[in-house]
Amino acid sequence: MTCRICLIEDDEIIGEALTERLEVEGMACDWFKEGLSAIQALKQRKYCLAVSDINLPDMTGEALFTALQDKGIGLPPFLFITGFGSIDQAVRLLKMGAEDYLTKPFDVAELIEKVRGRCRYVALGAPGAPRLGVSAEMKTIEAALSKLSESASTVLITGESGVGKEYVARALHQDHEAGTTLPFVAVNCGAIPEQLLEAELFGHEKGAFTGAVREKRGLFEQAHGGTLFLDEIGDMPLAMQVKLLRAIQERRIQRVGSERGIDVDIRLICATHRDLDQMVRDGEFREDLFYRINVVNIQIPPLRERKDDILWYARDFLRQFAGQKDDRPFTLHSKAEQAMLSYPWPGNIRELRNCIERACVLSPSSVITPEFLFGESWRATLARMSDLGGETLAEYITQCERDYVRQALAENENRIGDTAATLGISRKTLWDKMRKLGLKDET
Template sequence: MRSESYRVCLIEDDQILGEALSDRLEVEGFACDWFESAGEARTALGRKRYDVAISDIRLPDESGEELFTALRAGGEPLPPFIFITGFGAVEAAVRLLKLGAEDYLTKPFDVGALIDKVRALCVKSRPHLAGEPTLGISRAMRALEAMLPQIAGSAATVLVTGESGVGKEEVARALHRCADTARKQPFVAVNCGALTESLLEAELFGHEKGAFTGAVREKKGYFEQAHGGTLFLDEIGDMPPAMQVKLLRVIQERQIQRVGGESPIPVRLRLVCATHQDLKKMVEQGTFREDLYYRIHVIHLHVPPLRERKEDILWLAERFLDRSAAERGEPRRSLHRLAEKPLLDYPWPGNIRELKHVLDRALILTNKAVLSAEDLFEETPPALDEVDPRQLAGYLAAAEKAFIERALRRNARRIAETAADLGISRKNLWEKMRRHGIGQSGG
């Protein structure tokens, strides 16, 4: 079963026909909302996104023609409408086609043909659901995902680049899934910027009993834990120079040596590294080893920021809402249609991570079944189309500053907790705070 389904709005006052169509649509895999009056449907269509609407022309409170005409006059985007009509109302159906309706069926009709028509319109509306993407529906993310099966057949080291929060780890996990179709091999993720140099060595390579104070037993490091699977080294640009030398040796020799150990231990795994930094520039500045750069840069995957792939924003939001409902064991919440534009207009300096924070916060602070723009944003974000493109850099900087300040408040301005919350290293957080003039004590 898909975590996300095509949604159909069914407007039919006939109990027998309505129940039959609703049941058949559900069996065919569609999410169907059935309404018995035009008024109920009008409210739902104003609040929820539907891929297709099926409406009888004759309804108890107003006709389907009146409903469709009023909705079109409202100026909001509508799903494709298919009308059901009796023989005597064909003229009205023809008028509706001229107004922009998609099609009409005359009773009695072939339900199978209706289902085929609905499915074709849904696929046209949201083609990504037919292919079940896991990373995004934008052209950039679909192209990136299409490369993964081919890369999975190689043991080459992969470098994933992109801003903080764009989903670099999700790309690494998707690559791992392509290589490990049996779902039996380990995926181990390490944030290189979150550990001190001494801790990083012991965590990566493991240690023998008695190797240092507190080493009361031997411990396998991340390389050994990932044997046969994938080791994901996030923020590789934060790795200290001495550790860069040791990592280079492991890549070259395909073996590690535990801290305090004497015997080399062979390791077989896929190494995926990630960074938000410009490693080539760091090589030129002498802060990152050139030989290591070329060793990890065999295959390069770049993940664009969320503001450059707006098609993914609502898709990701819907996936987060699906996942949250499943994890909490609660009814699934939805987004009000008027909340979509602010989500699309906001530049998301924190990328996917910030989007998830915004939705998580709204789900905690409100019990509403349908989330509005006011529920999502503490203050209404300015629309990008109102910003001078020459000032876009300043706009993004202001948004990033506000994002960091919210995270600091959320974590009582504790640096370690805030950095972990944002998914960046403490060093990176300090740099951003200094750049934006944010003090640790606030104000």
């Protein structure tokens, strides 16, 4: 599936350059020079991402964004381009639900990386491709999503912090939307101050409180027809839990400062790293709300308990970060793979991604070694691993050959003919070695 970008930019030079670069990167791009034409396109077509300048000839980027929200249109993630004088406005847009922003003059490579990051969800959603992992545990969860997408309107996802709860929530949403453009609205319940949470969830009328200069649709309304993802629901204050329970039961909300009820049609996905059952016993979480959101529970195991996913995610992240250093592909040294499989990953997938990104930035070579993944503090652990021994001479020689061929492939950007010439062997011999050494799946 091709990732399609909606580019909204009135500058001819910037617009043409970005369109050409995105298409070179293998993405489709629809370029609009004014806000009204972009709004019409966003109503009619599904996009992976919208990239918009804030200063447009017929309206501001903020006006465009709020107009789409007010019309209840399912929005793709929005990335804004702004001058330094509009940074405050860009930050305000982030609070309204925008994905990110870049300041002019911006680095095109940085923009492309952000676009790639969003397009990853499309790539992971390709028919037959695993989206959540290759371990038996994640395959079981993925197999259950198609059934849940047809029936379950309320789902609770539990697991340690960084374990991939939003990955699962987005995958469930993608199965549910089935090719249509439906909103996915995510909010971290622990990140919003208690006094603002009600207005964020349910919206408010103009003049409802100091600072309410215009009416605002809440997250429930923004998610109408699609999915509302309440992350870290265990951090929600008790007083707010009562109002949330009523909204979930009735699928009806009331804006702050209004007496009118508004019906909402949403799929509700909640997530937490906390033990809600224990919190109920301790009086920290309402029992009736717990039973209401715990209709279907998806428990995601920590990464250390599904080791098959570690290298799968690592290689996926390496592909994402490829291109940051002269477009060279990154690969993992065998010792780095051993270290990753031995490490307990207390921060789970989030920590793994951070380690891979740091290694891609710091490594002088395209072959990632352990010290660039974990830093100097990991050397002692690696030394202990080396002291364990257990390898026969044949195993040691095979591993050396694997590392040597892998490095040659990386240095030649996986071009088989050039790699074979570098190694002084024929293409057929190289293919045979790659098959025996388990390297064909890495290219």
